[in-house]
Amino acid sequence: MSEERKLRSQEWFGGDDKMGFVHRSWMRNQGYPDDYFRGKPVIGICNTWSELTPCNGHLREVAERVKRGVIEAGGFPLEFPVMSLGETIMRPTTMLFRNLASMDTEESIRANPLDGVVLLTGCDKTTPSTIMGACSVDLPTIVVPGGPMLNGRFRGETIGSGSFNWLIKEKQTNEAFDADDLREAEICAARSIGHCNTMGTASTMAVMSEALGLTLPGIASLPAADSRKRVMQQLSGRRIVEMVKEDLTMSKILTRQAFENAIVTNAAVGGSTNLIIHLTAIARRIGVDLRLEDFDRLGSGVPLLVNLMPSGKFLMEEFCYAGGLGVVMKELGDLLHGGAITANGQTIADNYRDAKCYHREVIATREAPLQPSAGIAVLRGNLCENGAVIKPSAATPALMKHTGRAVVFESMEDYHARIDDPELDIDADCVIVLKGVGPRGYPGMPEVGNVDLPEKLIRQGVKDMVRISDGRMSGTAYGTVVLHVSPESSVGGTLAVVRNGDRITLDVEQRLLQLEISEEELARRKAEWRAPEPRATRGYVRIYLDHVEQAELGADLDILTGKSGSTVDRDLH
Template sequence: MTSSVPRAKMKAHDNKEDATMRSQGWYGGEGRDPFIHRAWMRRGVPDHAFDGRPQIAIANTASDLTPCNMHLNEVAEYVKQGVWEAGGVPVNLPVVSLGETLVKPTAMLWRNMAAMSIEEMLRANPIDAAVLLGGCDKTIPALLMGAASVDLPAVVVPGGPMLNGYFRGERSGCGTGVWQLSEEVRAGTLPAEEFERFDKQMVRSKGHCNTMGTASTMGLMAEALGMTIPGVAGTPAPDSRLLEAAHASGRLAVELAREQRTISQVITKESFHNAIIALAAIGGSTNAVVHLLAIAGRLGIDLTLEDFDRIGGAVPLLVNLQPSGSYLMEDLFRAGGFLAVLDQVTDLLDPDANTVLGQPLTSFLGGHTVWDRDVISLRENPLQDEAGIAVLRGNLAPRGAVIKPSAASPELLTHTGRAIVFDSIEDFHARIDDPDLDVDASSVLVLRGCGPKGYPGMPEVANTPLPPKLLREGVRDMVRISDGRMSGTAYGTVVLHVAPEAASPGSVLGLVQDGDLISLDVPNRKLELLVSAEELEARKPAYRLVSEFAKADRGWQQLYIEHVQGADTGADLDFLVGSSGSEVTRESH
């Protein structure tokens, strides 16, 4: 990673009125309405702010209740400086922010709502381009989904990861360390008091999770899609180079508005090809699958689960970061950054995929030094030969399920065991610690009722804790299967996003019973319930399962349950698929 960021080639502009600016539909011309729009926006803004200069919205997800994004107000100030310098007018636009660690029942329930609100605010206001400030897991996907639906010019500034965490003198990543150490507490090998003292060592600075979790992954995915200035994603939040990049992104947003280079001109099917390659090479979060499918859906791009396996299945793992490895995001940046990783797989990337700078992503590759080969492996010596997200099919998941082989135990990738079924996360918590639970290391833990409709919102609960009696025997991984998600910071042999979910009519997942044999065969992409079709035809979902499905009679939850699609298509709302553009059809006065 160099100390500077690529600059847009800024064209000379005389700053005279530009009638092509979308904002001139509000501010341009004479009469009552333009007068009202200008008058209410003055508040110390100079007269020439309304002469056709690009109006740049800073879609800002800063919130004290989204701790990972708390610093984005500072980032926004540097964006503003860049916008003014380039001749534009910056306007701060706070948008819905979702804090992954705080929001109940799950932030995923509101990703689509956040995207919808962002879309409507960008469309409703006099905005010519947007700078999208996100960090925590759902904020970058929601920003990209909403902005893609409006199809304005836009650029992403990821908020960046926090500094490395430590425990007992060794690196310990937020999220991953929690999963590891909490299991040691349950096993009786770590005192609870010592675990409690871990928090200040784990979260040492501003920024999002420092593992290759969903937040880090989606920041890098934004860059792989061409939506950041190349080289920016992965910059640690406390690093001054992030503020430099924010300034440059503000300047670039003005140029994007003048060029009218919209998101649909940047993100194409080829862009998703590159994102899938990158996702495998970095050992990224399985949640990226759901988010990329949803972003593609907003743009009307035909992206499927099969594309993830077809494109990324044979890509080597090159990044040695937790939860698939040993290091953290600060180390990745120090070792050469995301572009140094992409250098290793340039031949696999699509050379036509564009960036916000108007040049192909591959044009920024070549010559990026890997400074620490223990953090970033060279292509000829990968951490794993094939590390892409694996898509499984079979009678248990006819519409697909996913698993992250790089975070799984190799010996469990081919496994047959008897099912231990939990009909909700509450059922799981009530029984998993029972010493009389009929479970052994070969069992398959099945957690259902956690899909988009069933929960609702598809929570990150699939990486379930193991039974204490097995932990005491030294067991640290088991095959787990769920229609829910797991944190990108988590690890284990966990089959996720089973579709159709248990709450969907005809779901085989909803028919599994204790003792049924389940066969997992990741090399051959199979997930099978070893029960005859005749037996399954005679079964009905258990009352305990059905009684736990989400029920809502008002508000967002009702709208969500009625319209959410399956995980296999991105879990977006059916009426939000496809871009509807930026046109405002009614006058305001």
């Protein structure tokens, strides 16, 4: 570390004045010796542990292993909590609170005497929220993903903790799946510590953290219960101390090239559509101009290499045994910016040069991919003036070009009340349209876009239908589902004025989503439209409704974009 550059923490602990005395003396009640305050890099361990977040329930133990590494490298570790977002339990949706958790992370880092940060992440929103917050401060930062669960096992079959959820209604309807069956599957599905073991949003964001260069290479693919994960956690603690000495800040890693690498990698692994919103928000925090079209331009021609649910057959455990993300990065080769720097100080190309594949059914080659092109398709048309997205690898090929009659649900409550009504006028060729589930509409943009099909059609053997909404869907889900329609219905986008019986055209190859009515009729309907009353009048949700941006901008708060830096006013005691 350069002698000219003073550690940030020394502004708190380094002085022999009154405030130096105050800061050190109170910390001493925890038993820290003198040398901890005299030049050791202070490493904040940002922990999203909570017993209300099952995916992150093991992070207290992870923190201890990271601390061990920090101490070994000569650092001073201090663990602190931030808001934990448990996708499986929180209502109405954790996406409503992602920006709040990012604020918690940002202000906790900036306000305290920290020189570097370790982000302990797991469940879906805990990764983007903490990265977003840390980006805004821009200290040396490393991410330690909590890791996926081991495979679920149910009656001799492997099941995913997530993807199996979307089969339950079909099994109850067509396979006489009763309460005892459900309970047995429930017990078997999530059988170890860790987050969802499909390539859902949690695994996607862990993989993307590594593809961005924010982790040690190889850590994202390892299951939470694997002892090798523990080693990587300890090594991450060692590495963050070196990153502080090198002044390897987030902005030096999160370059335009890093974001492009993440988009390409997401396509190759069949990652979640939620990545689009999270990666865009992260880019806007760090100051990289990332557009919706970049995801299509960079990702849509990338071959699908990873055979994982929901796009494929296997789970994260097999992905690890097959060689993990390193194999994918090596296969992608010249599609990536190999010179992009990563948290270990090496480049992407250096980190994965020697990766080996041990199971080609799980990780394919570029020459013989599972699909020749995957990624995310960005749609345009009068139904989505500012864009919408679809994940082709999870969709039904026969529905990728389709025109059908709209069956409209004005809200989730309307959907639940009518979807299984035997008298509902709907058939397999119809297009299910769900309104009111965008960033402002729900509020929080829940993962409901992949709504269940009507029970009467499931009984007929219908597996998929075109579904359109301004919401999101779980990364564990599948189907021909158009998401993130913008502007959303609650702010007067075209989606707001779609009516039962309207004809809608989806043409993924042409990147088109069109409401088949005249411009004059569309203008008339919009003129008649009235905005709904806001669903909250106080607290954080009121702030969120006043400031949240649309999906194509990352659904962040407009008051949070851009870096604010690590400087904080000295107290005035």
